[in-house]
Amino acid sequence: MANTRWLDDGEMAAWTSFLEATHRVFREVEAQLRDEAGLSHPQYEVLIKLHQAGPDGLRMTELATSLITSKSGLTYQVGQLEKRGLVTRGACPTDTRGVTARITPAGSDALRAAAPGHVERVRAVLIDLLDREQLDAVTDAMTSVNSRLRQES
Amino acid sequence: MANTRWLDDGEMAAWTSFLEATHRVFREVEAQLRDEAGLSHPQYEVLIKLHQAGPDGLRMTELATSLITSKSGLTYQVGQLEKRGLVTRGACPTDTRGVTARITPAGSDALRAAAPGHVERVRAVLIDLLDREQLDAVTDAMTSVNSRLRQES
DNA sequence: ACGGCGTTGTTCAAATTCGAACTGACCTGT
DNA sequence: ACAGGTCAGTTCGAATTTGAACAACGCCGT
Known part of the structure; x- marks a missing residue:
């Protein structure tokens, strides 16, 4: 009902260049990880987060939130990594429902x-x-976006 | 073999903020399209490109290249859109192998x-x-990235 | 005209993705 | 203690994605 505020030329340029760049960048990065490391990008991100988390690991939900992915998608990927011995799942000490994921030595090696x-x-x-x-301008803009979008969810 | 040039703090901040922002932005945009328009983002992008291309449509390969997607993925999505009557496929006048995709009136409506x-x-x-x-800084940076990556492929 | 080679688009199987539904467990107020 | 509501994680089916293999065609030099 309200009149749409269409994008002007500058705004459109920002959106389309952002779209194209993200597609290109992710395509390249994912191809590299698959071909040279045998990992999908989601899997790599899981390993990175768990590595950063240290020996206490992370709850599944914390992982899903910080990776901006769906709960079911995370369950699947952690399952794959667990199959390969790169990650372990354990009970959470403070919450019976909880599952704590930890990186294994093999995961660190990978x-x-x-x-x-x-x-x-x-x-x-x-x-x-x-x-x-x-680079600094990108960081500045992306940080603005992230801090706003973090609140909304 | 060569020593890895690790990312310094500023470079790492750029990469991680870029990663997080793209995940958040795409998640939101895709959810909106699915929930309110019944279209996936790839499908929306196909329709936009074909709309911009006008009545002559576009060859499948041109579409795939401009959308930075795989050929097989495009075949699938165009197939879906064709099922729903939003797109038509026709023979390419200058190349027997070619397939020209065009947007239909129903596609324009959608x-x-x-x-x-x-x-x-x-x-x-x-x-x-x-x-x-x-905004201008983002456009500038993303445009730099795109022009470089376009050449490599 | 005719190989040889790259291109075009599709098909295939396998892997991955998503949201919705579900099971259990927590938590608050009464 | 307990009922209602929320939260954690998994499971499920359907849709989507990918690269590799494939068939058919165009292009080029001889």
């Missing part, structure tokens, strides 16, 4: 093995294509 | 119906969260 190629590709498709000023 | 809600959400999760300066 991460160490995957990281150099991953970082290299991330540089090749994003970081090294921008100068420091552009 | 697009018109979906657009306002989509634009509104795009504003809510990205455009309106940034001031003009940030």
